[in-house]
Amino acid sequence: MSPKIGVVTFPGSLDDQDALRAIRKCGGEPVSLWHGDDNVDGVDAVILPGGFSYGDYLRCGAISRFAPVMAEVIKAAEAGMPVLGICNGFQILCEAQLLPGALIRNDVRVFVCKDQDLQVESVDTTWTSEFTVGQTITLVLKNGEGGYVADEDTLRRLEGEGRVVFRYLNGNPNGSFHDIAGICNERGNVLGLMPHPEHNIDPLTGPTQDGRAFFSSVFNFLAAKV
Amino acid sequence: MARVVVDVMPKPEILDPQGKAVTGALARLGFAGMSVRQGKRFELEFDGEVTEERLAEVRRAAETLLANTVIETFDVRVEPTPESAGAVDEAQNSQAGNNQAENNKAENNKAENSKAENSKADGSEAQSAEEAELAARAG
Numbered sequence: 098m099s100p101k102i103g104v105v106t107f108p109g110s111l112d113d114q115d116a117l118r119a120i121r122k123c124g125g126e127p128v129s130l131w132h133g134d135d136n137v138d139g140v141d142a143v144i145l146p147g148g149f150s151y152g153d154y155l156r157c158g159a160i161s162r163f164a165p166v167m168a169e170v171i172k173a174a175e176a177g178m179p180v181l182g183i184c185n186g187f188q189i190l191c192e193a194q195l196l197p198g199a200l201i202r203n204d205v206r207v208f209v210c211k212d213q214d215l216q217v218e219s220v221d222t223t224w225t226s227e228f229t230v231g232q233t234i235t236l237v238l239k240n241g242e243g244g245y246v247a248d249e250d251t252l253r254r255l256e257g258e259g260r261v262v263f264r265y266l267n268g269n270p271n272g273s274f275h276d277i278a279g280i281c282n283e284r285g286n287v288l289g290l291m292p293h294p295e296h297n298i299d300p301l302t303g304p305t306q307d308g309r310a311f312f313s314s315v316f317n318f319l320a321a322k323v
Numbered sequence: 324m325a326r327v328v329v330d331v332m333p334k335p336e337i338l339d340p341q342g343k344a345v346t347g348a349l350a351r352l353g354f355a356g357m358s359v360r361q362g363k364r365f366e367l368e369f370d371g372e373v374t375e376e377r378l379a380e381v382r383r384a385a386e387t388l389l390a391n392t393v394i395e396t397f398d399v400r401v402e403p404t405p406e407s408a409g410a411v412d413e414a415q416n417s418q419a420g421n422n423q424a425e426n427n428k429a430e431n432n433k434a435e436n437s438k439a440e441n442s443k444a445d446g447s448e449a450q451s452a453e454e455a456e457l458a459a460r461a462g
Contacts, residue, residue, distance in 0.1 A: 199393045202340040
């Protein structure tokens with residue numbers, strides 16, 4: 098039985114359809130979730146997709162973080178369910194305090210949209226076990242508010258605990274501290290990153306298929322769990 | 324009616340790209356030597372008085388939603404509204420950091436109100452609205 102991966106659609110989500118398609122293309126069973134849902138029963142993992150949920154009003158992710166479905170996602174994440182936040186999803190995870198720090202407007206003051214080189218820093222997460230440490234991958238990066246910031250203590254803890262999962266290579270595109278592109282929680286089941294793995298799974302639409310390993314990683318994890 | 328204002332600012336150590344962009348634009352327009360940091364102002368209006376409980380509730384709301392305390396600080400203060408100007412002025416005077424500009428604004432509002440009332444008696448509303456605005460500006 099293929100694993101069921103839920104993708105939450107908030108008002109203003111953009112990449113929910115691509116995420117659902119990527120799950121299907123990589124061999125999983127995509128499940129559409131709605132921001133107003135009051136449960137995430139029946140899915141094995143959840144993806145919070147990219148976009149501009151609630152129009153980015155107030156702060157990116159600030160209002161989505163209190164959507165009814167998020168109460169359930171937070172509960173499930175704390176119980177160990179794999180959760181992946183991509184771009185706006187990463188911002189939501191930070192606002193929900195499932196991940197530390199915050200994402201602010203790019204220091205370059207423009208919306209960045211490019212194929213971004215990344216270095217894989219940790220494979221001890223539910224979503225990255227199929228990579229190798231030090232591997233260079235390329236994923237689509239497209240955001241206006243992707244600058245990762247956190248206080249010194251938090252950065253030290255993230256670095257010390259091996260929770261910086263991806264780092265920008267060949268130039269920092271947005272002013273992120275420590276060139277951070279993605280981080281995970283202590284347990285490694287919650288991962289947030291600014292680049293978009295769901296856009297890099299098909300040779301037709303992306304220069305690499307490096308996004309596929311995110312999906313195979315979580316499928317392997319879920320298969321081993323059963 | 325009572326009004327509580329929550330000001331939210333990016334922490335000093337956090338980069339403020341919007342403020343930088345505004346700073347640059349001001350310099351280009353000839354407003355030299357101004358360094359801008361951009362924040363947000365929220366106005367919360369209530370029926371009745373602003374009690375300590377109410378203020379505590381506002382602080383909780385600010386911490387929960389209005390500000391992200393990882394990157395922002397917030398400040399909660401009572402602002403006089405036209406109707407409550409007298410009462411709240413007293414309360415504000417007892418606090419440190421009393422804001423002269425706010426008081427002036429309250430005075431203007433009072434002037435505007437009384438002018439508007441007078442004009443109603445005159446029965447010439449269109450003209451008097453204009454007058455009230457002029458008076459407010461002059462004040």
